[in-house]
Amino acid sequence: MIAELRTLLAVARHGTFAAAGARIGLTQAAVSGQIKRLEAQLGLRLFDRTGRSATLNADGLRTLARAQELVARFDALADPATPDTAQARLRIGAIASVQTDLLPGALARWRQAHPRRPLQVVPGISLHLMDQLDAGELELAVMIRPPFGTPAGLAWTPLRREPYMLLVPATLRARAWRSVLEAHPFIRYERSSFGGRQVDRFLRTQRLQPRESIEVDDLPAMTALVAAGLGVALVPCADDGTALPPTVRAMRLGEAAFHREIGLLRPGQGMDDPALEELVASLRAEAATPASRRSR
Numbered sequence: 001m002i003a004e005l006r007t008l009l010a011v012a013r014h015g016t017f018a019a020a021g022a023r024i025g026l027t028q029a030a031v032s033g034q035i036k037r038l039e040a041q042l043g044l045r046l047f048d049r050t051g052r053s054a055t056l057n058a059d060g061l062r063t064l065a066r067a068q069e070l071v072a073r074f075d076a077l078a079d080p081a082t083p084d085t086a087q088a089r090l091r092i093g094a095i096a097s098v099q100t101d102l103l104p105g106a107l108a109r110w111r112q113a114h115p116r117r118p119l120q121v122v123p124g125i126s127l128h129l130m131d132q133l134d135a136g137e138l139e140l141a142v143m144i145r146p147p148f149g150t151p152a153g154l155a156w157t158p159l160r161r162e163p164y165m166l167l168v169p170a171t172l173r174a175r176a177w178r179s180v181l182e183a184h185p186f187i188r189y190e191r192s193s194f195g196g197r198q199v200d201r202f203l204r205t206q207r208l209q210p211r212e213s214i215e216v217d218d219l220p221a222m223t224a225l226v227a228a229g230l231g232v233a234l235v236p237c238a239d240d241g242t243a244l245p246p247t248v249r250a251m252r253l254g255e256a257a258f259h260r261e262i263g264l265l266r267p268g269q270g271m272d273d274p275a276l277e278e279l280v281a282s283l284r285a286e287a288a289t290p291a292s293r294r295s296r
Contacts, residue, residue, distance in 0.1 A: 002074050004038040005067040007031055008046070012056055012064050065091060065120070065137055072118055089118040090276060093129035093141035097219045097236075098262065102142065102159070106286040110279045117275055125217060126194040130154075133265055139276055142283065144194040145261040147201075155268035157280070159287035161259045162236040164199070165250035167226045177251040178208070185231035186210035190217030195260055199234050202258050223248055236260045262287070 010020035010031075017031040026034075039046055046060035056064060072089045094103055099121065107119070122132065126143035133141045134151060142159075150156045166177045174180050189196040196217065203210070213231045216222055222233045227247040236259070237243075237250055244250060264280060 001038070001041060002071065004034045004041075005071050007034040008038060008064065008067050009071065011035065011047075062137065065122070068120065088273075089120055090140075090279070091120050091122055091138045092279070093122045093124060093132060093138045093143065095126055095129070095143050096123060098142045099123065102262075102283060102286050105289065106279070106282040109282040109285065110275075113278060114275050125192070127192065130265060133267075139266070139273075140279070141265045142262070143265055145263055147194055147197055150265070153268055154265055157264040157266070157284070158261055159263045159284060161261050163252075163257055163259050164202070164234050165237045165252055167223060167233045167235050167244070167248050167250055169226060169229055170247050170249045172249075177253055178206075180232060180251065181208060181210050184211070185213035187222050187225050187231045187233035188212055188215040189222065189234065190215055193217050195236060198258065198260055202234070202256075206256060
């Protein structure tokens with residue numbers, strides 16, 4: 001089955017059966033045959049086929065993550081002296097905002113000690129990352145703290161707290177955040193995300209009904225929309241909003257202030273992989289580093 005798994009990885013990487021075959025020395029028909037054989041062995045349909053394109057479906061994406069680990073472990077067998085975990089791929093989930101903030105510096109620290117260890121960063125919203133971690137598809141998730149508590153069998157390690165602020169165009173000189181929020185189009189943090197749920201709860205607690213304009217689950221996109229004059233947005237701002245573009249300013253919420261907590265969710269029984277523990281330590285060190293000194 002290893003040959004079929006390698007072919008699956010090639011199709012996922014190159015997009016079509018023909019392109020994958022050209023890279024691994026097989027005809028398109030041979031690639032198609034291997035994928036059909038793999039699907040039959042697994043009892044799963046892995047691709048949505050449209051014309052010449054082949055797109056991994058949900059089962060395919062889950063199988064792909066496991067295939068990467070299995071192939072890496074198989075390749076490690078060539079060196080009996082290599083510890084079992086030395087070449088196993090680490091799968092780290094991360095919400096979008098930490099991928100350009102905490103993660104680069106933490107991985108730079110970690111990579112110095114583990115220059116050859118394969119690592120995959122899996123993007124997603126906190127809710128989906130938590131489900132993947134619970135299913136054993138991730139070893140660690142950097143995400144927003146679950147609002148309903150930590151699920152059984154998992155452990156939470158806090159990294160930092162970020163205050164929510166009202167982002168407005170820099171040209172807007174009003175000082176009362178509540179009147180601004182009520183008077184301008186509202187760019188909403190997507191409600192199915194943990195952060196979006198916090199915003200929704202805040203609006204209900206404050207009895208606010210803003211004029212909703214756009215809903216999106218991407219903090220840089222929300223900031224860009226505010227900069228373009230399309231409305232105002234409640235956004236968590238790392239380091240009190242000092243990293244905002246010059247065309248956007250942040251209004252504090254005063255006594256109504258609320259926060260989100262960024263941290264690590266991982267199996268609660270501890271980890272027997274020293275490299276993963278070192279990655280946790282690197283993330284904690286990066287979170288404690290002032291923004292002005294973080295690696296980029």
